[in-house]
Amino acid sequence: MIRIGAANRLEDLSVLAQAGAREVLLGSADLSRYGTLPQDQLIIMAREARQLGLKVVLEWDILMIQPEFEKAVTILNALPLNEFDAIRVQDPGAFEWVLQNLPAMKIQLNLETGNHNLEGVLTWCRYGGNNLERVMLSSQLPASTLREWIQKIPTGVEVLGLGPVLILYTPRHLLTNQLPEAEAAEHLRATASSEESFHSGFRVLENKHGTLVFLGKDYCLMELIEEIETLGLAALRLDLRLSENAETLKAMAGLFTVTSHVAAADILENYPVETTRCFYKSNNTDKAFVRLKNENLTRRDENYLGEVVEAAKDSHLIIHVRARGQKLMAGQKLCLINPQGEEHQVTVSSLQTIESQDAAEIAAGDFGVVPYVRLCPAKSTVYLVHQ
């Protein structure tokens, strides 16, 4: 597993090379979300990085509507692409364009947004074929999944080891929107906090591509480095470009070669923001869904008859017969499930139409009036009980 870095300053390259990084991401301000480099500086740094023995990866990871895509292609066509060893993309359009137009270029495909099932990742890999040298997987995948997948994925796999957690990416300029007098800035920053718990300290970065919102804490797996080394990763990324302090990279340089969690922890003592492992151990972000709606009111198909639409205390219930092909009949045994999930079994002792006529049965789509049943308000679901 190699460790890779990223650079927005010429002086960062020698720091990375001396620290033991094997590869560097270089981002043009026109093509990259975090990159700030003008094209001429990008080329200078690419050449310098190679001289320092670093593999050089060009970042083209912005998402692009059609005019921006065409502009990006114009920029790429003007770049001396032989100065780069690989290109990193996220937009499927960029992936397709590189595959079709740069057959000699190695591709690193960013699959960090979604792509949480192996079927999809393998399909991307098959499509990329031999041109695809690596995929970047989501930080929402727990270690157990990474370990299993890496055995099955035919290309190299990279994950974020240390860096900001991107939680929102929009093309709109959300910070200058709030500063009507401000000129659109190349890089405008702020922090955002809400009174809602856990919505505090978001770091917000605005640049020409829009606005990026990051979690208040950075993602960090370095204190698990012994375990990380056993996952089978091709690369671990340490991306410190968002730090405004030029000294941060130097202070963290030891993390590019550290092999023990103790040593990593020592180095991280000086890390400028708090860190988190997020979902590395487990991801249970679907567990709360059962609370989003009342499952007691969700129809179950088996024996479903309909729904109580009116409950007049001590008088009657009105049942809307909703199930296709079913009938509400006098003498039938019913099970009513109220919004609290309580089941009440009753026998239909009398049945009338909504026009107050005695009826033997009520067909699907129509309404039947039955005697009142305690604790079964409107919205209770009604099921047939087969004896």
Add this chain to the structure above:
Amino acid sequence: MFKPELLSPAGSFDKLKAAASYGADAVYLAGQQFGLRSAADNFTPEELEEAVQFAHAKGVKVYVTLNSFPFDRDMEGLSDFIKQMTRAKVDAVIVSDLGVVSVIARESQIPIHLSTQASCLNAEAGKLWKKMGVKRLILGREVSIQQAGQIKRETGLEVELFIHGSMCMAYSGNCTISNYTKGRDSNRGGCAQSCRFSYKLNYPEGQELEGRFFMSSKDMLGVDLLPYFIEEQIDSVKVEGRMRSILYAGILSKTYREAIDLCAQDRPQFQAQLPGLNAELATVPHREYMQANLMEAADHGSVLDTDSGRKGAHDEFAGVVRKVINGNQLLLEVRSAFNEGELLELLPFQGETQAFHVSPIFNSLGNLKLEQAKVNTLVRIPFVEGADAGHLIRIKRK
């Protein structure tokens, strides 16, 4: 003349009936899994079959959304669900994840529409998805009508654009705030709407701005732009809102049906009717409207300044006419309380609305006069000319 398909939301069977009856050409809905609206009623397998039968009987297509980003364990029921959808004869599936696209393409003949969640923004991306088996691109909401037309021409695929409703601030699929703040996966149906909260912004220069809804987008309103949709031959225009009310599904379907038909057949009349169409679309709950990215990139002015709440007063949903009794009374399932004498309005499936002051109101059995119709009851009100089962009635609050 070319007419785009009108695609309306159907978060429940009642909403589907409203959308289909009021003029949608197609509806989209979700099963109990794989969708992005965990809090919606959604459809059981049996309901799905019924829904498709109902819709097809009216000439309306049914698209099923499977637009979550599933993990491996979520994929386990997918093959069974594909069989259910095949059996139910759904017209297409709406998918955002390549793994799901891949399985559906392998195991069924159901046409695949790429969800807006996949943020397909350019023609080159469209070409890639075409090779994966996609038949229609539901383009990212950042794409303009003109760009959508270009993508259609360059890919040879059908294209669909949103024309109305709430907007994600992020490139769709590129927001995970809920995952980290609420422990709910926004891309598996758990979005907590964190973008709608008020935030305090601190700039490094020392500026502090309180009470800013800086991530809260205004809503999209594209009815005025229908001539451009037609000019660019956009195959389908979509109304957002599976979580909205039956009344919303009905009004949006009816209004856009009228607008599309007028725009395609009688452009001067369409222009003349636009103020009325816009007024009708203002009757449903909404945030401040904008044209979003449909003509040019939404940026300054596209974010709510100080209020994340709903815009202005709006009509309320009195209820659904369930039955005409003896030709002289309507049986109404009440959704919002209203009083005797209040001004209500009946929305027939086609044509002019009928305003009336409701009096008298009787209980469901017709043996007790009421001063107020209460929520979760059935009431009887006098017959209104042209009324029929399924028609919606609203309370005029202004």
